[in-house]
Amino acid sequence: MVEPLPEPKVAPQLETEESQEAAKAPRQKRAPKAKKHDDAAEARTAARTNVLSFPAAKERRVRSGAGLRKHWRLWTSLAAIVVVAALLMLAVFFSPLLALKTITVDGSKLASADQVQSALASLKGKPLPRIDQSEVQKLLTGLVQVQSVTVEARPPSTLLVHLVERIPVAVLKNGEQYVLVDPQGIQLGTVADAAAAQLPLIDGGTGVIGQATFSAITAVLAALPTEVRAQMASASASSPDAVELTLVDGKKVTWGDASQMALKAKVLQTMLKNPPQAEPGKPALAPIKFYDVSAPKHPVTR
Structure with missing residues (x-):
């Protein structure tokens, strides 16, 4: 009698196949876990x-x-x-602490300090930084004696005014008055005595001798050195080309026209300083009474 095959022999084989299939199934499910692992790694890398x-x-x-x-x-x-x-x-520019109180005048001879201070009185109380030279010059326009001006502020309240005055070169006799005039004929003031001014006298006004002749005379006098001009007693001219000078000792100078004035002035100065002397053993020369510098390269004395 043949015994039937035991069933357990077949069952294990089926279990083995099923188990293999079951084993395969989990392996297929692990792929997403690996992807998650990769995603986590990438996230950690990105985070780092x-x-x-x-x-x-x-x-x-x-x-x-x-x-x-x-x-x-x-x-x-x-x-x-x-x-x-x-x-x-702004504080300095407008500060009352720097307001002008005192005006000091330097260089005034023809124009008095009182005249200058009176002309500048309107500046009193104005801060020093706001006072300029042009303003001062404008206020002094009425003083014909003043040719130019410079100012110097001395804080806290003093303004120093330096004057440059016009230079008188002659005294003009106009009636009973003696008037100081500069090379342009501007009248700078009057004096009681012409001799006290130590300037040559021009007898007659521009209405008597004419403006051109008067200007020629004053131009000649202005060209003279101060020491030579102080020796002149008077000046006259019959025309602009015929200027004549008279020294205080009565000697005469023929000047001529207004050409070569610097050379003429130098020649005349030399002649006055060094009059001709007699040679040793010879009679003394007659005193010179006349100088002619109208041709300065060939001056004449007699």
Whole structure:
């Protein structure tokens, strides 16, 4: 009698196949787990990258903010300095502490200090920084004796005025008056005695001798050195080309026209300083009474 095959022999084989299929099934389900693992790794890498890069960006923002604050402080400081300087300038420019109280005059001979101070009286109380030279010159226009002026502020309240006056070269007799005149014929003042002025006298006004002749005489007198002009008693001319001078000792000078005036003045000065002397053993020369410098390269005395 044949015994039937035991069933357990077949069952294990089926279980083995099923188990193999079952084993395969989990292996197929592990793929998503690996993907998750890869995604997590990538996320951790990205996180590490972001963590490493974030401080650099933050540091740049910090540096940028510090730079802006530094520039802001710099510009604020500069603006404050400008404002303070402007306020100081305004304070100095308008401060009553620098108001003009005293006017000191230097160089006044023809124009008196009182005349100058009176002409500048309107400046009293004005701050020194606001007073300029042109304003002072304009206020002194009425004083014909003043040719130019310079000013010097001496804080806190003094203004020093330096005058350059016109130079008189002759005394003009006009009626009973003796008038000081400059080379342009501007009348600078009057004197009681013509001799006290130590200037040559021009007898007659421009209405008597004519403007051109008068200008020629004053131009000649202006060309003379001061020491030579002081020796002149009078000057006259029949025309602009025929100027004549008279010394205080009565000697005469024929000048001629207004050409070569510098050379003529130098020749005349030399002749007055060094009169001709007689040679040893010979009679003394007659005193000179006449000088002619109308041709300065060939002067004549007699």
